[in-house]
Amino acid sequence: xxxxxxxxxxxxxxxxxxxxxxxxxxxxxxxxxxxxxxxxxxxxxxxxxxxxxxxxxxxxxxxxxxxxxxxxxxxxxxxxxxxxxxxxxxxxxxxxxxxxxxxxxxxxxxxxxxxxxxxxxxxxxxxxxxxxxxxxxxxxxxxxxxxxxxxxxxxxxxxx
Ligand SMILES: CC(C)(COP(=O)(O)OP(=O)(O)OC[C@H]1O[C@@H](n2cnc3c(N)ncnc32)[C@H](O)[C@@H]1OP(=O)(O)O)[C@@H](O)C(=O)NCCC(=O)NCCS
Numbered sequence: 001x002x003x004x005x006x007x008x009x010x011x012x013x014x015x016x017x018x019x020x021x022x023x024x025x026x027x028x029x030x031x032x033x034x035x036x037x038x039x040x041x042x043x044x045x046x047x048x049x050x051x052x053x054x055x056x057x058x059x060x061x062x063x064x065x066x067x068x069x070x071x072x073x074x075x076x077x078x079x080x081x082x083x084x085x086x087x088x089x090x091x092x093x094x095x096x097x098x099x100x101x102x103x104x105x106x107x108x109x110x111x112x113x114x115x116x117x118x119x120x121x122x123x124x125x126x127x128x129x130x131x132x133x134x135x136x137x138x139x140x141x142x143x144x145x146x147x148x149x150x151x152x153x154x155x156x157x158x159x160x
Contacts, residue, residue, distance in 0.1 A: 024071035037078040094130040128157040
């Protein structure tokens with residue numbers, strides 16, 4: 001199994017823990033993102049569409065692109081996503097954090113964030129920021145993100 005997972009998701013993949021345990025969910029920074037699947041995921045969480053060619057370039061120019069996949073030996077399905085921009089040394093900013101509604105509430109968003117921060121930490125990035133949508137601020141603050149003084153959108157994580 002681990003050879004298959006390495007083949008599909010790359011050597012940096014991480015298995016997620018899920019309450020049901022019936023499906024295997026995998027985080028990967030190596031598996032290529034299918035842009036149509038990404039568009040479907042963004043549709044599912046209610047984000048407005050961006051032209052695919054611009055999304056392709058945005059991903060190419062990102063520091064880190066992470067997919068959360070429902071494992072299937074033939075056709076893994078993209079059920080979560082996050083990406084980072086930045087210099088990869090001092091600063092990074094996290095964008096487009098999403099978990100498909102069918103998979104929300106199972107701790108996957110949190111595991112996605114931990115995975116992203118673990119990668120950035122391994123690069124010794126010193127400061128990570130993100131712009132939280134108003135309804136999601138608590139999702140980040142309960143994970144230890146420091147909110148900007150007005151406590152609304154912007155949050156920071158600093159390397160210890
Ligand atoms: C925000 C999002 C990524 C969370 O993913 P998820 O898999 O449902 O989150 P988790 O199950 O890991 O939740 C972890 C904790 O955060 C809490 N949480 C989840 N969504 C939350 C929200 N919108 N506001 C406040 N707390 C939230 C959970 O209750 C859970 O708390 P617990 O640890 O005390 O049980 C997901 O709801 C999503 O994709 N939303 C739509 C897109 C979006 O708004 N993205 C963020 C853009 S800034």
